[in-house]
Amino acid sequence: MHCPNCKKRAISFISWASGRRWVRYRCPHCGTPLKASPRTIKTIMLSILVGLPLLCAFSDPVLNSLHVQDNGVRRIVGVLLICLLLTPGAFWDWRSGFYALAGAPPKGDHNEKEQLKSNSL
Numbered sequence: 001m002h003c004p005n006c007k008k009r010a011i012s013f014i015s016w017a018s019g020r021r022w023v024r025y026r027c028p029h030c031g032t033p034l035k036a037s038p039r040t041i042k043t044i045m046l047s048i049l050v051g052l053p054l055l056c057a058f059s060d061p062v063l064n065s066l067h068v069q070d071n072g073v074r075r076i077v078g079v080l081l082i083c084l085l086l087t088p089g090a091f092w093d094w095r096s097g098f099y100a101l102a103g104a105p106p107k108g109d110h111n112e113k114e115q116l117k118s119n120s121l
């Protein structure tokens with residue numbers, strides 16, 4: 001997921017996909033406040049609209065054919081299947097997508113700040 005202000009990758013996939021950082025975040029490179037883009041929200045909605053009916057249609061027959069009877073195991077497999085269905089769309093959105101601006105970027109040229117930081121080291 002990239003920052004729309006500095007165009008750099010703002011967050012790793014694991015950090016973005018686990019927790020609430022996909023909703024609200026601050027770019028570590030330029031400090032711009034960020035929020036989920038409309039494309040990210042559409043991708044999530046599409047994944048749910050397509051993935052949940054598939055999960056409902058195929059999980060029980062697959063689990064029955066594997067002779068999985070324990071409800072605890074069935075729930076765990078169901079959660080794993082949901083993660084499996086959501087991961088490709090989430091990875092595509094993270095790899096190619098941008099956050100939306102949630103506010104104005106901080107004042108000052110961030111490249112100038114980075115140059116000052118590297119000179120002081």
Ligand SMILES: [Zn+2]
Pocket residue numbers: 003004005006007008010027028029030031032
């Ligand atoms: Zn940035």
